[in-house]
């Protein structure tokens with residue numbers, strides 16, 4: 001799945017993508033009461049791991065993520081940094097009691113990852129529902145949009 005994501009990201013951003021070795025989530029990011037991981041805590045630990053000469057670092061986890069004001073998040077990005085984190089937990093059909101669909105899950109993961117990376121390039125949410133920068137508060141919204149930037153957002157992404 002990560003190899004597929006890498007290929008997708010390379011195509012969208014026109015750059016090289018590399019899968020790094022799997023690392024455990026920082027234990028301090030786990031919230032026992034919510035049984036979820038704090039995306040902000042995960043991001044805080046990521047910055048030190050950005051490899052020299054690389055532009056961005058994205059962590060992909062199967063664990064469910066949250067920020068304090070929301071029930072969950074699909075991902076979070078550093079608006080003033082180079083890191084993002086995304087979760088596959090709620091991108092899986094099984095989460096909603098539906099049969100597994102690997103292709104759909106991969107498509108959702110690519111869109112969510114491109115979206116969070118867009119935030120690291122200082123892009124805000126877009127009103128064009130087909131643009132990858134459209135906000136998604138439910139998985140159905142992710143399915144509506146494409147994995148690419150609209151004409152208004154595209155020029156703001158370095159290539």
Ligand SMILES: [Zn+2]
Pocket residue numbers: 115119125135
């Ligand atoms: Zn967003």
Ligand SMILES: [Zn+2]
Pocket residue numbers: 126127128131132133134149150151152153154
């Ligand atoms: Zn847009």
